[in-house]
Amino acid sequence: MQSAIRHEGVSSPNQPQCEVRHNVPTLQPIDKREAARRSGDDMKWSNKNPFMASLSERYALNGSNSTKETIHLSINLTGSGIEYKAGDALGVIPTNPPELVDELISMLGWSPKDTVTTQKGERDLRTALIEDVEVHRLNKKVMAAISSSHKPSSSRLVLVRRERRSLDSNEVTETWSVDDNGTMSSSDFSSEDQDPLSRIAGIGNDAEATEEYIWSRDYIDLVSEIGEYPGTPQDLVDTMDRLKPRLYSISSSPDAHLGEVHLTVAVVRYHHHDRDRMGLCSGWMAETVAKDTPDVPVFLSTTKSFVLPEDPSTDIIMVGPGTGIAPFRAFLEQRECDGATGRNWLIFGDWTESDHYYYREQIEGWIESGLITQMTTAFSRDQEEKIYVQHRMMEHGSEL
Template sequence: MVETKPEQTGASITYSRMNPFQARVIENFNLNKAGSNKETRHIVLSLAGSGLSYEAGDCLGIVPKNDPKLVATIIEEMDWDGESVVTINKQGELLSLKEALTSYFEITLLNKKIVQQAAELTDNEEIMNLVLIENVQMLKEYMDGRDFLDLLRDFGPWKASAQELVSLLRKMPPRLYSIASSLTANPDEVHLTIGAVRYTAHGRERNGVCSVLCSERLNIGDTLPVFVQKNKHFNLPESADTDIIMVGPGTGIAPFRAFIQERAAQNASGRSWLFFGDRHAATDFLYQDDFGTYQEEGALTKLDTAFSRDSDHKVYVQHKISENSKELFQWLENGAYFYVCGDKQYMAKDVHNTLIEVIAKEGNMSTEQAEAYLNDLQKQKRYQRDVY
């Protein structure tokens, strides 16, 4: 990786997105139990000596490295010399081809610009047809689930050098994860909850760059380049007396573990209600022991769970919200904040629509009035979402 010198401020060093801190791995284990078809890593990193601080609700950025097997396959496929030197940016910085593909470039995603520019480096008629303006939908379908290796394999022979081809690529963007710990409760530490992404597309097995690095190649004592990303739109109420309702299925649980830890450390008097969901209670109840302890100690007032594959009909968090509609509306009327974290495509929409139904039913309102009520909660920052 290109070395960046941390900014010196007096005697201290400021770590940031541009100058990430090398955080040492203290713990890394699978939260899912044997028999689960999911893998969710609980990772504890040391921030000792970094000067970094965070609040519950913030994110941690990780600058990952690509899978060495994928890098080796690209080099072998193109018959390139991995030790040859390439220029990686406009500043003229140099790296070996292997290191550039491992640490600097994004190689697992394609975009329109990459494919369009690649079309100029080959006589392949298929790619020339793909980048025509009228075939924009076809191009979109091609890029979905494909990567740099697919591009190189599909549209050769290439009349371009390794330098010209890697120059098509963009710099590796950092991956952001909701922090799963309270700094008050865990000084000098940051905890993460990362689901390993693995799937098959177009005849090849694919891996999430950062999630599978954390699951397969990150050992205790290793370091990860990290920085704190503030999240001003997702945080606890100013008053510890205020009630909070949290909806976080799957890895969406992460910030709420941080919220509850923070509330426990504060001895907060405000009540807390957590909705958690996943596939099977026996194997996928993330942080079950933690939340059991928080319930016993009073830091977690109510816990409702939805395990979608444990019954004949699928039960999700929105169903549990509906079941508790009367009490939930009372909490909202009493000033509670409502939080949602996790899947944007389905879960967050379903929870949003269910919330409108609950408000309409229990508040004796029309759908339009319930939507206005929810919009008002949002303006008061009492309805906050961190969805992806």
């Protein structure tokens, strides 16, 4: 078993040299409406009124041999008036991939210019599907809508008897017949015999089947299966969930990075139902967002409980596996800027030391300076026996 990496250092680090950035990226021209929003008259940024920030830096945190994709993002907040603290989160409002929306509209045979009304007012269909609603994941409402609108064929076949015969002797081996009420259990019939729309309507009437169906599918999967949507563009938009912001723990100190906020993001990618897919917001930030253009809608989500101790001499223990390192990087940067004298113990873990030791250079610098007084790691795949942070915590149970 590989032992934990421990570094015992001095408890009082030297006064930090916090970075103050006076040069920020030059932004592209913005329209008059956005310029007015940045003038300082409206600093109450929120989900409904986000600040249009820009991406100034993006790089991979994983090694080249990793199958994970974890990225570091630096977002420029210049002109926003946003004042965050270590422990806060940043709300990011993504957009749906235009190519996904275009494919869906084409499959439905609708026009991108069809008019619909969303929570943002009257919009053309394409804009609404890109900016206002969740397209990448089905919900229960659309399944229920299909079920309630579906009208089975008025013609009806009644099965009164069914036999199974041996191919060798032609003898009857099994027999089914109607019961005393003239009905036969639905389990005797295969759902494969139903037309696709009827099958989906049936799933929509079963809560458990609905949960299983929508868990891994989006609207393109649904339309591919049923070949149509039994309603108007407005009907479809009305059943869709509103596009929700994603909250990310901030991984920087405002005193260490003037006018910037940093995020540590795991990019979600997977293959399901014969299609490559990715997480909506993580994929958008990894692939779509261009650098140095004000097109990242953000707002601050503050915390009152997940904060550093008021007394800078208080010792702290931080447990942050994987991207869970994010808020503790912010804590350590802030402790460094504050000249805090309390001891700092960081417990970090992931797959391998070579490819998943995020912010290693910065962490090792803190170990050398004495800011981190104890460092414990757990890399689960560096040895035959899986070791996780909880194992390290049990090993240090008497100290914790």
